[in-house]
Amino acid sequence: xxxxxxxxxxxxxxxxxxxxxxxxxxxxxxxxxxxxxxxxxxxxxxxxxxxxxxxxxxxxxxxxxxxxxxxxxxxxxxxxxxxxxxxxxxxxxxxxxxxxxxxxxxxxxxxxxxxxxxxxxxxxxxxxxxxxxxxxxxxxxxxxxxxxxxxxxxxxxxxxxxxxxxxxxxxxxxxxxxxxxxxxxxxxxxxxxxxxxxxxxxxxxxxxxxxxxxxxxxxxxxxxxxxxxxxxxxxxxxxxxxxxxxxxxxxxxxxxxxxxxxxxxxxxxxxxxxxxxxxxxxxxxxxxxxxxxxxxxx
Numbered sequence: 001x002x003x004x005x006x007x008x009x010x011x012x013x014x015x016x017x018x019x020x021x022x023x024x025x026x027x028x029x030x031x032x033x034x035x036x037x038x039x040x041x042x043x044x045x046x047x048x049x050x051x052x053x054x055x056x057x058x059x060x061x062x063x064x065x066x067x068x069x070x071x072x073x074x075x076x077x078x079x080x081x082x083x084x085x086x087x088x089x090x091x092x093x094x095x096x097x098x099x100x101x102x103x104x105x106x107x108x109x110x111x112x113x114x115x116x117x118x119x120x121x122x123x124x125x126x127x128x129x130x131x132x133x134x135x136x137x138x139x140x141x142x143x144x145x146x147x148x149x150x151x152x153x154x155x156x157x158x159x160x161x162x163x164x165x166x167x168x169x170x171x172x173x174x175x176x177x178x179x180x181x182x183x184x185x186x187x188x189x190x191x192x193x194x195x196x197x198x199x200x201x202x203x204x205x206x207x208x209x210x211x212x213x214x215x216x217x218x219x220x221x222x223x224x225x226x227x228x229x230x231x232x233x234x235x236x237x238x239x240x241x242x243x244x245x246x247x248x249x250x251x252x253x254x255x256x257x258x259x260x261x262x263x264x265x266x267x268x269x270x271x272x273x274x275x276x277x278x279x280x281x282x283x284x285x286x287x288x289x290x291x292x293x294x295x296x297x298x
Contacts, residue, residue: 008173009058013089015082015113017105018042018066020095021125024156026050026063029166033269034186034193035063036200042066042212043203045078045298047085049187051180057170058178062089067109074212074287077298091172092118093165094146098130098153102141110145119172120149123165128155190230191221194266198234198278201261202247205254210246213239213287215296229273232266236280237296239287244280255280 014022023035023044030050036043048063064085065078086092094113096106113120122142127135135153142151150168154161180187188196199216206214220233236255238244248255255278263276286292 007056007058007175007177008170009060009176009179010090010173011060011062011088012091012093012169012173013062013064013086013118014093014095015064015086015089015109016066016095017109018068020066020097020106021156022066022095023048023063025093025095025123025125025154025162026061028156028159028162029059029061030185032185034188036196036203038200038203040203040212042068042075042078043200045074045081047081051185051187052166053178053180053182057173058180059166059169059173060179062086072287073290074293074298077293086113086116086118089116089118090174091121091169092116093121093123093169094149095123095125096138096142098124098127098135098138100134101137102145107141107145110142113146114148120146121165121168121172122146122149122151124151124153125156127153128158128160190270191218193269194218194221194232194234194262197265197269198236198258198262198276201258201265202236205258205261206247210238210243213243214247215286215298217296227273229275230270231275231277233277234279236278237283237286238280239282239284241282244282247280 014025016022018041023037026035027033030052034050035048044065050061052059062085064082067079067082092113094110124138139151152165152168154165195216195218202214215237216234218234222231259276259278263274266274
């Protein structure tokens with residue numbers, strides 16, 4: 001068999017309801033942070049690509065927003081994006097949570113997966129949080145809902161069994177040359193990565209509903225190679241004046257803390273010094289404005 005006919009490459013959509021660990025799975029498999037992760041639901045808002053290139057296969061992983069019920073325009077767009085991303089995948093990894101059995105939301109999701117007419121692998125995530133004896137019932141229930149699917153229990157947090165997940169996915173990939181350069185690990189620009197990292201630190205710092213009505217856009221991104229420095233100016237958009245005051249914090253302390261955490265991670269990620277300037281602006285009703293959502297790439 002020739003080298004070309006032995007090699008496999010393709011798109012793998014990672015789908016599931018919100019907060020089941022899809023982004024953590026992508027980051028662990030890629031070996032680099034390409035998707036932000038927070039304990040809050042609906043953190044992922046847009047299509048994120050992560051790439052893992054092995055000697056015999058290339059996995060192009062599509063991280064998707066979580067499927068959930070909501071009437072808000074922003075949330076509906078996120079769910080529409082998730083469904084489009086799953087249709088893009090040549091293989092679907094359907095992620096559900098380990099527990100005593102399939103919860104109703106995971107069951108509804110799994111019943112929808114066969115409609116995409118793609119090979120399906122069910123990943124039962126967070127097995128590090130449950131007794132192993134509790135896995136058999138959920139495996140049996142998943143098999144009943146998606147009988148043609150391979151089922152792999154994993155822990156994205158610890159990395160347990162992710163090698164087995166890749167082993168199961170690999171033969172399902174189309175025979176193909178690598179679709180992206182071996183040096184690439186995401187399709188996101190450094191500008192986009194910066195927006196996402198700042199938003200992650202904002203999500204982690206703020207409580208209640210504030211994170212869900214905020215967005216981040218980088219207004220200026222300039223490199224100074226001679227100084228090994230990148231200057232980033234970013235705008236945090238909120239819906240209410242009260243939210244703006246809370247994001248800034250007393251004496252500007254909250255905004256400074258968000259900026260410091262984002263700057264430190266960006267320096268590590270981009271491997272150069274970062275000068276980061278953050279501003280906060282109120283745009284009332286932006287989460288319901290189709291024009292603004294499109295402008296923000298949502």
